[in-house]
Amino acid sequence: MKNSDFVLIVDDNPTNLSVLSQALKSAGFAIRVAEDGESAIELVQHKLPALILLDVQMPGIDGFETCQKLKADPLTQNIPIIFMTALADTENKVKGLSLGAVDYIPKPFEQAEVIARVKMHLQLKQLTDHLEQKVLERTAALQKAQVQLVQQEKLSMLGQLVAGVAHEMNNPISCIISNIHPAQEYIAELTQILQLCQQQYSQLPATIQDAIAQADLDFLLEDLPKLLNSMQVSTGRIKEISVSLRNFVRADTSVKIEFDVHEGLDSTLLILRHRLKSLGQRPEIQIFKQYAALPKVECYPGQLNQVFMNILANAVDALEDAWQQDKQGNNSLAIKICTEMSSPQEVMIRISDNGIGMTDEVRQRIFDCLFTTKAVGKGTGLGLAIAHQIVVEKHGGSLQCKSSLGQGTEFVIVIPIRH
Numbered sequence: 001m002k003n004s005d006f007v008l009i010v011d012d013n014p015t016n017l018s019v020l021s022q023a024l025k026s027a028g029f030a031i032r033v034a035e036d037g038e039s040a041i042e043l044v045q046h047k048l049p050a051l052i053l054l055d056v057q058m059p060g061i062d063g064f065e066t067c068q069k070l071k072a073d074p075l076t077q078n079i080p081i082i083f084m085t086a087l088a089d090t091e092n093k094v095k096g097l098s099l100g101a102v103d104y105i106p107k108p109f110e111q112a113e114v115i116a117r118v119k120m121h122l123q124l125k126q127l128t129d130h131l132e133q134k135v136l137e138r139t140a141a142l143q144k145a146q147v148q149l150v151q152q153e154k155l156s157m158l159g160q161l162v163a164g165v166a167h168e169m170n171n172p173i174s175c176i177i178s179n180i181h182p183a184q185e186y187i188a189e190l191t192q193i194l195q196l197c198q199q200q201y202s203q204l205p206a207t208i209q210d211a212i213a214q215a216d217l218d219f220l221l222e223d224l225p226k227l228l229n230s231m232q233v234s235t236g237r238i239k240e241i242s243v244s245l246r247n248f249v250r251a252d253t254s255v256k257i258e259f260d261v262h263e264g265l266d267s268t269l270l271i272l273r274h275r276l277k278s279l280g281q282r283p284e285i286q287i288f289k290q291y292a293a294l295p296k297v298e299c300y301p302g303q304l305n306q307v308f309m310n311i312l313a314n315a316v317d318a319l320e321d322a323w324q325q326d327k328q329g330n331n332s333l334a335i336k337i338c339t340e341m342s343s344p345q346e347v348m349i350r351i352s353d354n355g356i357g358m359t360d361e362v363r364q365r366i367f368d369c370l371f372t373t374k375a376v377g378k379g380t381g382l383g384l385a386i387a388h389q390i391v392v393e394k395h396g397g398s399l400q401c402k403s404s405l406g407q408g409t410e411f412v413i414v415i416p417i418r419h
């Protein structure tokens with residue numbers, strides 16, 4: 001119901017009604033009238049007046065009771081009420097004011113006084129409403145800022161930790177990597193010497209023959225290079241992880257830099273890898289990538305990674321929930337990531353899952369701060385609010401969601417290449 005700007009006069013005396021109506025109309029007010037308390041209450045249910053002038057003595061429910069009823073209803077409790085009565089004694093004045101009336105006008109009226117008081121209270125009401133609205137807005141803005149600060153603080157602490165660990169890992173890994181090659185060479189040489197000995201001395205002493213048999217020397221010499229090869233592959237992999245971790249947390253919050261979106265997606269996937277692996281009965285979550293050739297994008301890479309992380313983490317949650325609901329189902333759990341140039345100036349990243357999906361009601365609220373459908377402790381409801389802010393406000397892009405319950409969800413991120 002919309003607030004209206006008319007004044008409601010409630011009085012059982014027709015002369016009073018017409019005198020007051022005339023006075024207020026000539027002062028420019030819109031007027032409605034009611035002749036008793038009941039009809040006044042009924043009228044305000046349909047349209048809210050800006051102010052009520054209320055007679056105290058009326059047949060049926062009197063002004064005090066009418067006031068009490070209006071103040072008890074959340075819909076009407078904020079309408080300013082001014083009592084009008086001939087009962088100008090102190091006790092009645094106090095009673096009226098204690099029931100929530102804002103003022104009191106004694107009869108017979110001084111027209112100018114009535115108009116002045118009505119004007120003043122309307123102005124007061126307007127100011128109060130304005131202030132309340134401002135307080136609400138400020139509170140919401142503060143809450144939003146606080147939420148962002150907490151999240152940023154958490155991220156920067158996590159970022160520092162991860163960057164530190166990645167950095168510390170670097171030296172020992174580099175040492176292993178640089179030593180593997182000489183080790184391979186040494187082993188090749190030793191192998192050669194051993195083989196030479198075996199060829200030159202056809203009759204080795206019994207103790208050495210025993211030792212050779214026990215160690216299964218042939219197998220050992222064959223296996224050792226393979227073993228070193230796999231160590232080389234693994235250290236290469238650790239090196240990659242370390243680079244990805246550092247890419248993921250690259251501290252560049254103050255300026256935009258050119259960034260390879262695919263690198264961001266891949267390092268995010270790498271950090272989420274432990275959540276993709278099969279867990280107990282739950283099969284592994286498959287990742288399908290369809291990357292187009294994209295130019296580098298001018299952006300805040302750390303923040304964009306945070307967007308990918310929040311969306312991908314939600315997709316994993318949705319897939320886990322889907323699996324819980326449908327353990328016997330044959331559907332594989334999958335996340336698909338497609339990138340393309342949606343226009344010459346923009347890249348588009350689509351991340352979809354075949355998880356639980358969501359209802360329209362949920363979908364409309366997912367970008368709201370603190371909106372979550374997850375259990376306490378599992379979700380804070382910040383992930384997508386932050387992702388939306390990063391994409392839209394920080395990068396001038398768009399973030400959209402399509403979803404159908406039980407089928408899956410797709411997030412579409414569009415980012416301008418140059419901002």
Ligand SMILES: Nc1ncnc2c1ncn2[C@@H]1O[C@H](COP(=O)(O)OP(=O)(O)OP(=O)(O)O)[C@@H](O)[C@H]1O
Pocket residue numbers: 310314315318353355356357358362366371372373374378379380381382383384385408409
């Ligand atoms: N891929 C998805 N499939 C189904 N529902 C989703 C998906 N992504 C988001 N949602 C819904 O949107 C809600 C809000 O997501 P959001 O990431 O903002 O918060 P959250 O995941 O609940 O908590 P957190 O702050 O830990 O991320 C989720 O609670 C979920 O209901």
Ligand SMILES: [Mg+2]
Pocket residue numbers: 310313314379383384
């Ligand atoms: Mg989330």
